[in-house]
Amino acid sequence: MMLKRVILGVEYQGTHYQGWQTQPSGNTVQDVLELALNKFAKHPIQTVCAGRTDAGVHALEQIVHFDTELNREMYSWVNGVNAFLPADIAVRWAKQIPVDIQDQHAFHARFSAYSRTYHYFLYNAKIRSPLWADRAGWFFRPLKVELMREAANYLIGEHDFTVFRAAGCQAKTPIKHMYEVKIRQQGDLIVFSLRANAFLHHMVRNIVGSLIFVGMGKREPDWIASLISAKDRSLSAPTFMPDGLYLAKIDYDKKWGLPDATNENLPYDMTF
Structure with missing residues (x-):
């Protein structure tokens, strides 16, 4: 099967977590998200994020990617993974692109951001x-x-x-x-x-x-x-x-076609 790179827009309230990056305690956003992905995909998944956040820090839109051979509709990656996530973390959108992991120009959540x-x-x-x-x-x-x-x-x-x-x-x-x-x-x-x-x-x-x-x-x-x-x-x-x-927004080249969903769920009026 062709390897696919799945990109997720993830929102979370970081109050009860020890930041983004995985820790032995398992109490990080990455740990909880990967556990939910593993349950949905039924195989181990490791994520890469656009920017690591500290303990207590929130994200309106954290961008992560991972590689998988699974073929799922985008709404399945959203709703299916969210079914295994706690109330303070949610996948807002998903996009899937074919990928050659040897291609240095392939999309990367961190290195493709400008x-x-x-x-x-x-x-x-x-x-x-x-x-x-x-x-x-x-x-x-x-x-x-x-x-x-x-x-x-x-x-x-x-x-x-x-x-x-x-x-x-x-x-x-x-x-x-x-x-x-x-x-x-x-x-x-x-x-x-x-x-x-x-x-x-x-x-x-x-x-x-x-x-x-x-x-x-x-x-x-x-x-x-x-x-x-x-x-x-x-x-x-x-x-x-x-x-x-x-963490409010990560900017990428428009060629990747990522949705601009960062203003949909702000806790205050951004128009003032």
């Missing part, structure tokens, strides 16, 4: 909200969004982002290209959206923490530029909580 987008949801109010618990970060002091927007401009472009890199980061280089940073506010919710070719470990949470320093008036907006130049992690703000971080 950009990633993360959202960070921050609830900014004096009193924490039980409705946003585990789904958004919380900061009780008032923040000036305009100052944070000014500061975010210094992040745009290709930079050495060492200052926002976790000590255990395994990326080959700290140099990344930040294409866009948007900061929007709707009531007490502030949403940071960052799009780059790739991200370092804890990079988004470290950036959000530093922008909050600016928003509360503790630092001037151009402090972000000085941090980038300094390349010293000890100078920037502490890593902010994971609760509000969402």
